[in-house]
Amino acid sequence: TSPLSGKTALVTGSSRGIGRATALGLAREGALAVVHYGRDKQAAQQTVDLIEKDGGRAFAVGAELGTPGAVDQLFDQLEAGLREHTGETVLDILVNNAAATTPAGSAPEEVSAEQIDEIFAVNAKAPFLLLQRALGLIPDGGRIINISSAVTRRAEPSQVVYAMSKGALDQLTLHFARHLAPRHITVNSVLPGLTDNGSAVFQMPGAREQMSQLSAFKRLGEPEEVANVVVFLATDRARWITGASLDATGGSLLG
């Protein structure tokens, strides 16, 4: 049998990018993938179609994180879908991947209080509330994986608020790892470096060339390369890892 057969996994923000690759990867290992999206229902359905074409199982749930009632909305759909597909509401794996990103960033001098609230609401507060709510559904031995960023380790002034929000997310990993250890639930962060998620900024030749230089391998990461690390953490083979931050940057932090 596959490593994750019989398991269920929610991946927030899996309508595209790293989240989509992660949902695909988890489903390939046998998990029923719950594909979450914020605005792009069609893209989420594409992820579901890709998984099904690949022989896997998936369904989509929508909720715009950071807006009032989003967590309830997400869990209502999640529980209904799980019941429909499995006859119960067990969630084995939660991947907090959705995030508000500002690709180009902005000068620290120009950041507004509203922008700070918005980014923290999606990148830090929502993952906390999702984790808190998911605990009622996650059995002993479950998995929580938070997608952080290499900018928590390397100064990038134009990304300061985003980096602050990911730093807060890493605290979720640290403290909940201790809190949930008695239940053998592991909590870890994965730190991607620059990863080609298909968005326009990664296709511009000059910018792409420049960003590629950050990695020791002199190229951008592929979503699958980050997803592979997440999938490993979700398996039983990773049971001795908790409270850790796994580097998935292609050596971008080697200096």
Ligand code: NDP
């Ligand atoms: P994308 O921008 O390609 O996709 C973001 C996903 O998150 C989409 O599925 C989007 O859904 C969802 N999302 C965004 N905001 C919300 C919201 N308010 N409510 C619900 N869903 C939302 O992201 P990436 O694949 O590039 O990044 C995935 C993760 O990896 C993020 O946590 C990011 O911070 C991190 N990361 C990425 C790096 C990179 O270079 N790509 C580098 C370092 C970290 P929809 O479109 O349907 O609204």
